[in-house]
Amino acid sequence: MSRHMVPVMLGLTVFPLAAIGIAAYLVVSAGPQLTAVAGAILLLSCCILVAATVAMVKLSRHEDWLWSQQDALRDLAGKSEEALSRIAAIEIRGKEPMPAGRVDEMAMEMGALRREVREAMKDLRRPAPPHDRHAEAPPPPLEPEATHEPEVQGPAPAPMPAGREQLNLMLEPVVELSTGTTTHYRALLALADGRGNMVRHEELMQKADQGGMRPALDVRMVRMSAPVLRRLRQRNPGLRIFVPMGRATLSTLEEAGRLLALLQRDGDVASGMVFEFAQQDLGRLDPAGIENLARLARSGATLALRDVYVGGLDLAALRQLGVRFLSFPPHAVDAGSGPNSNWNDFVKSAKALQIQIVVGDIKTPQQATAASKFSRYGHGPFFAPPRKVRPDAGVAPSAARSAADVA
Missing domain, CATH: 3.20.20.450 (EAL domain)
Known part of the structure; x- marks a missing residue:
């Protein structure tokens, strides 16, 4: 994962974890009257956490694919340079008398x-x-x-x-x-x-x-x-x-x-x-x-x-x-x-x-x-x-x- 995406993904994971902690605190301290509110907060934070995890996995795979494409392009560029040098050599040989x-x-x-x-x-x-x-x-x-x-x-x-x-x-x-x-x-x-x-x-x-x-x-x-x-x-x-x-x-x-x-x-x-x-x-x-x-x-x-x-x-x-x-x-x-x-x-x-x-x-x-x-x-x-x-x-x-x- 690229560096500039790390703070974004940390923010997406920190807030759901904090919400889960708040929901647990409400259940323990406030009693049964806030159980429904705590449950809603817990469910919402879990959904956000799952979505953030899926996004992180997809972004990581996409980034790996981009790196592989860049490697392939660099390899192709190297082969192109080699091919051009071979073409130049062939042209030089073509101007020489045929053995x-x-x-x-x-x-x-x-x-x-x-x-x-x-x-x-x-x-x-x-x-x-x-x-x-x-x-x-x-x-x-x-x-x-x-x-x-x-x-x-x-x-x-x-x-x-x-x-x-x-x-x-x-x-x-x-x-x-x-x-x-x-x-x-x-x-x-x-x-x-x-x-x-x-x-x-x-x-x-x-x-x-x-x-x-x-x-x-x-x-x-x-x-x-x-x-x-x-x-x-x-x-x-x-x-x-x-x-x-x-x-x-x-x-x-x-x-x-x-x-x-x-x-x-x-x-x-x-x-x-x-x-x-x-x-x-x-x-x-x-x-x-x-x-x-x-x-x-x-x-x-x-x-x-x-x-x-x-x-x-x-x-x-x-x-x-x-x-x-x-x-x-x-x-x-x-x-x-x-x-x-x-x-x-x-x-x-x-x-x-x-x-x-x-x-x-x-x-x-x-x-x-x-x-x-x-x-x-x-x-x-x-x-x-x-x-x-x-x-x-x-x-x-x-x-x-x-x-x-x-x-």
Whole structure:
């Protein structure tokens, strides 16, 4: 208990004790005629004493909690200073020539990624078993759609040689449910070869997680999204691109440093990128991942959580961390029996903190209707599938021609 509260609490306890003594004196000296008065004084003083004791206990617990928070803040400040020193060291190393050992390491990583890609392509080209002859064949790469695909200028890319794998940036429209218009986009990666086979984002990222290449792919997706976002924001400055990220990207100090370096380099569009993490992954971060998440938040990056479940979610803490979007699956909004009171209270609290609700993977008109009652944004097959962005998107025509000449 703090020093300035000690006299107050002593006063609150001294007066009830004195009243108890007076009541006892009245009973002993005045006789039965003042017994009722003494009893009333005794009861009142006991109630005041109990209330003072409860207040002292609560104040003591609250003060202990405040001290623990101050210790945590001091610890966080120390970690921040340490992180800033590490960032400075990384920047210094980035300006130095890359050692030969690092080059060999990167070559090995690219070789591992290429082997994963080839295995994925073999799985896709493998014919379906007899009992699964009606299974859906892999669809060809989607052509740009005028309604949802960003309009970009520049020469059409040359056909990709057969057998050569290429990463394609895909943009999925994020629709404002009240108007049905595309307001933002969600970035995805797909891997295609010259034969029309494609490994879609979910399968590609699953294999990348298994092979330890997820951080490199996440950084590559940010690098591919930046010029496209710059071009799109020339016409719509408020447009954002949601970039899904994996837990491994935050857990790797080097890749997290590259991500922050990209944000510093492309500072004009950094505010338009929303880094999207699964809530389950965020809860399983190791100390290095928590530190890198704090670095990302301090850089001013906008964060989003996907696959969110309402129970135990601290909206105020998420707001302070930089989370501005929460993405739910359709069944979380309305499982068929209508939203419950907890969901209604949650939506009101999120709106009060200016956290936007997004509903993803919307497939039916019923899901879209239910989502529009509580969510501002939505995305999924019901609106439009992801569309491929040309490799030269966002590049000025002269730069695109120069790149083609160099290639």
